[in-house]
Amino acid sequence: MSIVANKKIKWIDVAKFFAIFGVLVDHTVNILYFNLKTQYKSFYAVSLFIIISGMLSYISNLKHKNEKWGENILRNVSKILLSYSIATLFYLIFSFGYLDMYTYIQTYIHFNASGPLYFVLLYIQMMIFNKILYDFLYKFPKNKKGYLMEIYMFFIIVIFSFITVRFTNIFNIYGGGGKILGGTFLILYYLGMLISKHKWLKKRNVKKLLWVSLFFIVLWLIISNNMISSIKKIDLKLIPVPANLVLNPPGITLILYSIVTLIMIYGIINILENIKIFNKIINFMAFIGKHTLYIFLYHRLILDKLLTPYIYINNIWIKRIVYLSLMIGISIIIEYLINYFIRKFKKIVSN
Numbered sequence: 591m592s593i594v595a596n597k598k599i600k601w602i603d604v605a606k607f608f609a610i611f612g613v614l615v616d617h618t619v620n621i622l623y624f625n626l627k628t629q630y631k632s633f634y635a636v637s638l639f640i641i642i643s644g645m646l647s648y649i650s651n652l653k654h655k656n657e658k659w660g661e662n663i664l665r666n667v668s669k670i671l672l673s674y675s676i677a678t679l680f681y682l683i684f685s686f687g688y689l690d691m692y693t694y695i696q697t698y699i700h701f702n703a704s705g706p707l708y709f710v711l712l713y714i715q716m717m718i719f720n721k722i723l724y725d726f727l728y729k730f731p732k733n734k735k736g737y738l739m740e741i742y743m744f745f746i747i748v749i750f751s752f753i754t755v756r757f758t759n760i761f762n763i764y765g766g767g768g769k770i771l772g773g774t775f776l777i778l779y780y781l782g783m784l785i786s787k788h789k790w791l792k793k794r795n796v797k798k799l800l801w802v803s804l805f806f807i808v809l810w811l812i813i814s815n816n817m818i819s820s821i822k823k824i825d826l827k828l829i830p831v832p833a834n835l836v837l838n839p840p841g842i843t844l845i846l847y848s849i850v851t852l853i854m855i856y857g858i859i860n861i862l863e864n865i866k867i868f869n870k871i872i873n874f875m876a877f878i879g880k881h882t883l884y885i886f887l888y889h890r891l892i893l894d895k896l897l898t899p900y901i902y903i904n905n906i907w908i909k910r911i912v913y914l915s916l917m918i919g920i921s922i923i924i925e926y927l928i929n930y931f932i933r934k935f936k937k938i939v940s941n
Contacts (some may be wrong), residue, residue, distance in 0.1 A: 601859040602642060603879035604872060608855055609638040613706070614889060614914060620749060621898060622910045630817040636709065637840045637848030638793040639882075640775045643716055644782020649722040659721045666717040670883065674710045675779070678703045682896045699810050700761050704890045708767030715771050716779050727787055731898070740784065744777075751776050755839050765838030773886035777849060791856045795804060796864060812845045847930030857882030878918060889917040896920075899940040 592760055592797070612635030615622075620627045632645060635750035654662065681703035698702045701711045726743065730736040734805035766772040772779070785791055794802075825841035837844065862868040879886070882935065 599874050600863065600872065601856055602645065604640055604859045605852060605855045606879035606882045607875040609635050610885050610918075611635075612638065613886060614917060617706070617890060618650065618893065618913065621893070622913055624760065624904070627815075627817075631814045633817065633844055634848045636712075637775070637778050637844055638715065638851055639709075640712075640766075640772070640778045641782040641785070641848060641852055643713065644779040644784075645786045646780075646782075647716075648718045648724060648727070648783040648786035651721065653759070657721070663718055664729065666720060667714050670710060670713060672851060672932075673883060673887060673928070674707065677707070677891075678923060681891055682886075691806075701763050701767055704861065704894075705764065706886060706890055708764040709731065709886060711735060711763055711767035712765070712772045712775060715767075717777070719771055719776070719779075727783055732788070744780065745774055745835040747780050751839075754899070769839055774841070774845065775839050778840070778845060781849065791853070793860065796861060799857050799861050803861060806850055807856035809850050810847075813843065813850060817843065817847070865881035878922075881918075881922045881925055885918055885921040888921040888924055892917050892920050893930040907915070 612632040615632040616629055616635060619626070623629075650666075651657075651662070654665070655664070677685070678694065678698050681690065682697060683689055685703075688692070701707045702757050726739050727740070730739045751771075751774040756777075758770040758773075760768045760770070762768060766775040769775075792904070820843045821837075821841065828842065837889040840848065859872060863872060901912065901916075903912060
């Protein structure tokens with residue numbers, strides 16, 4: 591989930607920042623704000639992560655062309671599995687004050703130590719299918735025949751995704767984590783791979799970026815301000831799934847919303863990169879964007895076990911700044927500490 595930031599791809603790290611910010615907004619409803627319309631605006635978050643994962647996976651696979659399927663899976667899931675294992679341990683210790691191995695194993699395989707951890711299984715499923723999907727896309731030529739094959743594959747994935755949303759269940763795990771290959775999240779993952787393959791979001795001149803940004807800002811505002819009505823009028827009428835399965839996995843509205851969000855961020859950030867005064871802000875967001883895995887894993891632990899029980903702040907704006915800063919900052923500190931001890935352990939074992 592990490593990527594080296596440079597001028598060509600820094601905006602992707604910034605997009606990851608906005609994805610994790612959306613997660614934090616979503617999960618702090620009735621704590622840092624009380625307007626449900628604000629929460630609805632954050633519903634792009636997980637879908638945006640999946641599109642970005644598809645984009646980065648395609649780029650990564652280009653660098654590991656000769657990698658076998660098993661090696662590909664191991665490379666992509668080893669870090670998140672180790673991080674998830676440690677996070678689950680922390681959640682149980684902070685919840686019960688001790689470690690019970692039976693509870694740990696049950697919690698581990700059901701990904702329910704905390705609500706957001708379903709994403710780990712969702713991500714692992716994407717990585718299992720990653721190499722297969724890449725091999726198909728890479729072999730499709732960039733001509734009329736190849737484009738038709740990509741379109742056929744898209745429709746196959748769409749049909750497959752809606753079938754898995756409706757008719758599959760993994761351990762009653764929440765959302766896309768509990769559906770085979772993530773349900774409709776697979777559509778977004780595939781689109782992310784297509785974006786990277788065809789370089790649809792490459793650098794463009796400022797004039798084009800300005801028009802792209804304005805158009806998608808307007809589109810973003812229209813969708814975000816009409817989220818629920820769109821879901822009722824479009825998703826629930828066109829998608830043959832229960833009402834609770836149009837948010838996670840995403841239905842038509844949220845799929846479109848996340849794509850619009852991605853392109854809007856792409857346009858805005860690539861414009862602002864050319865303005866010196868915004869460089870530090872963009873670099874700061876890109877830095878946080880590189881640490882989204884640990885922020886995702888630990889923000890609820892920090893929020894539920896540290897902030898809400900012990901830190902009381904009356905001023906809502908000060909409370910927002912303090913809570914968001916600590917959820918992000920402590921998570922990053924935990925990441926550095928864990929990586930430090932892992933390096934020390936590997937050094938001891940290798941000696």
